Amino acid sequence: MRKISLLFGCLLCMLAATAQIRGNEIRVMVSPDHTDWNYRLNDKCTFTVRVLKAQNLLQNVTVDYELGPEMYPTEVKKGVLLKNGELKLQGTMKTSGFLRCKVTAHVGDRKYEGLATAAYAPEQLQPITELPGDFREFWAKELEGARRTSLQPLMTLLPERCTATVNVYHVSFQTDRWGSRFYGVLCVPKKEGKYPALLRVPGAGIRPYAGDVYTAEQGAITLEVGIHGIPVTMEQSFYDNLMNGALNGYWTFCRNDLRNFYYHRVIIGALRAVDFICELPQYNGQALGVTGSSQGGALSVMTAALDSRVTFFAAVHPALCDHEAFMKKRACGWPHYFYYYGAPDAKELEVVRYYDTANFARCLTVPGWFSWGYNDDVCPPTSMYAAYNVVTSPKELHPYLETGHYWYQEQWDEWLAWLWKQLGIGK
Template structure:
């Protein structure tokens, strides 16, 4: 009995400690950066200035020193310095640009042994940014041939009901599809409303990384038959040992066979997106009218790619697409994730850049003919806004974009809601 009491007390103490150690929702010290233009947008040759406020408990910290640096986005800073804030408030002029692009200001301070940081980017004529990547003359022929070859490979779909993952309103299935080569597969979770009605279909490609996917039922709750996939052939039911082995082998997958356009890693990935549409449009519950694609980061890139090469797609919503204008760094400006050409002296760079022309999101963006919803944030250091705007500006189809300047590599719930409402309205859903 005494042992039980001790164990109980230990358990309660552990729970109490965990509760006490919950991370704070806000920082003890905040650095507030306020641009002199509320939308962070500037005309060419217009100087941007930023007000800096260092607050503790919501009040200015007196006599604090700020380290700062600024220059073109993601590149070496043009200037570094230290600014002393007498009353916790100061201002930095971060100069200007005479060509479209972004300037980045980074600041930090140390208080009581802790370092606090923040940053802000000023946009100069962002909707005039032009991509640096070239479009190969045989781009269309290359992808038409690749899709035709892939069509000759049976889809060999295996659809397994997953009642343990389903909800009262959504039926979930694990799907395996053959793609690219005989015996090569990728996986996805299909989510269908349990109402026996016809619905628009929605393809949801994944963000970057090697990971086990989980079912997403929210799209089905909003009236779509959705298919959320992975791209590496990683079954969500794989053993942890095998998963870790694959994770290690594929850690650098964006650069695998980058010197060879016919065997580059993303070739199977892009063809897998078309295969996902093959599968969705084969479902008996498909309304035969509306095919939607949406995703963010790598998923945002694959959204644009799918619409660019598969004319069955009707509407897309792409958030901060990766793999956009990858050659930016070779032209002294920020490129897209995964920054593969930041090192200008790497081996076989000519062959690699030639291959990337067939895979850069910018060149698929040029092929889009359907309405699209797009979104990005200026403070994104993963998928640089320079690269994202380069892709967006290449789109000639009907488009709209929501920019939340303060966003990093994430988006607000309000933006998600707006995108979903836009897609539902386009599909004629109530």
Template sequence: MKIRALILTILFLTGYNLKAQNSPAPIKLVQFVLTPNHNDWNYKLNENAVIKIQVLKHFVPLSNIEVSYQYGNELMPPDKEGSVSLKNGQASINIGNLKAPGFRQLKVKVTVDGYTYRDQVKVGYNPFDIEPTLKLPNDFVSFWEKAIEANKAIPMEPVVTYKPELSTPTVDVFLVRLQNFKKNKHLYGYLSKPKDDKKHPVLFHPPGAGVKKIDPVYAFAEEGFISFTTEIHGITPEISKTDYKDISRAIGNYWKIDLNDKDAYYYKSVYVGCTRAIDFLTSLPEFDGKNVVVTGGSQGGALTIITAGLDKRVTALASFYPALSDNSGYLKNRAGGWPHMFSYPEYSSKENIETMRYYDVVNFAKQITAPGFYSTGYNDNTCSPTSVLSAFNSVHAPKEIVITPISGHWRFGETNDTAINWLKETSGL
């Protein structure tokens, strides 16, 4: 019995160690290489796009295998489905063209040694001519001016708590609570300040989508900004991750809460909360009195544009693949943005569509006066490039964009570095 127990213990410990040592692979064993016949992945209207397909195992092309494919307009039902054999390790597929600005999408699938692998590629047609599908309401500006004025009547009552356990030798971190939208309703965030007692530009960093814990961000302070990273649901980040998960399940898809009423919609408190964050940052004694920056990605990219459109104190912004852009694209048979609400018939009521005219990013983009840096990738299915370009093309202020066609709903470190350097230069750092 002692020997059996010893063997079981050894097996358990060995299995545990093997599991601990089995880190997730950073790449796939089998990979697609999908190469458009235009190096920039951009095409003129009515021009056919041809995609070369290779499948690599151990970085070596595989031959005589069948690849299933489908292609059509971005995020729309496919025009054609079929399969092709990779002779001599490659094949080419003509995925057609577009007669209006937009994107075409090719999806591929292959089975090797019993495992199935998938990939995609999207190409653009006159992407800088894409226009939004929804119109600006006549009372858009006055609607939001009224909402912001109402929020100003709610005292901010900031509670700022120093967090020595989260601070570093170069950055002080504080937990911040601000009253927002209604009395006893709060907005939480982490403030990060350089430890030098100097004046600095301030930077607002709104969050991506979801109900999840936020953490302090040190990178912006290390680059010379006083930064404020927030959540949007009125939940302190000091509760446990388990409690956060429970709250997340209870809230669910918050983007649909009161969607049929523009005055009660869930995002109303979020949008005015962004201007409240600017109120707080510009009240700090270390603020340089001039430079107010906003940056974020996905939902944070959307809130970046929204903040800059609502608040003229913003002097520069950097928005990555903004969500909530041209949501009504699906009603015009083309891709819309996250959360893709109007791709679902049950959410496409007249009242919901009317509400989103007041909350869609493209209408805030039209209000921006500050210079902006923008970025997206063509292979993003979460925030489709059609929707992102709709927003970018709606901006009339000075702007520049970095497009890395290969990227999906993420960005390369090089792009992030370019954005930070642009924000620093714009802010005099």
């Protein structure tokens, strides 16, 4: 009986460990009256607001709502009663951009949120940010200076992460000066031969990395890097301590100093990662892509714009787009420097122009795949379209309307299939 009780207890623990919390019982649905969420300038958009429980309308719910351009709502109301379970709200835009309806429902002592964002001629959006006259020359000179520092790469095999067909290494290499290193996880097919390569650059934050073994198993070299100059194989608590301590708010560090701004070393480090890949004896010297989302989406654009050896890139909800849009009360991209951290002085305004994804986008010459959602409130679609619209190289945009700052499975699958096609693998 004791053995049976122990077994039963173990089964209960296993069930508890595998149980998942998914979603909410109550959902706030905000639905534009065009199925594609796209409108012509001056057209009326009618948003229908419903609050559902078990897929049925809840009666007499109280909601708060905001309506207007992203980040700058023009209509704000609280305590509106949904007498028949629905509320219809109307708005329009006279200039290109995105009209957002954001709703908070109060049910008992809980709050539930929903939103939808209508597009008004987004193909007409252009960046507010100015392109410095010496933008290309500046970055060419900075990279030339950094390359005077040798890579001095270090590679440590991680046997516990290797598979039957792929070797996995913890690697590091110098970036812009002696002792300043990038760290990452390199995955290389074991079979002798020459392979295409993919560089994966990270979203914002501080975390460990596992490397892209899955793509490497299809026949490509993959390198996933961190940007903070620290090993990427430590316990999560190590990174949490940094995020809450010395690197808290790192994206704001020295943003009024052209060469000491935090992202200076980050951008140079991503370019030195390309140097590292190109020195690998297994690289075929042909297909080399770079990809990432959010901060990584920005770094994908930046790396592809500055290094001619990159042959393609994929950017998902790219950040750091059109900082100066704030000056025109238009939605700017993460990290919303002036929106959250105060209006810029002349020096800061000058500096951030060299770190704006929209300005790198002007320099692209290789094919790119883009994707984002209209409901993204971290990287607003207004900011991303502004950058996308100045790209003159071959490009594809795959919007997934309802997504915020996250992926749908279909979006992930489409992104991966495109990357593999460019790499010539996974057939």
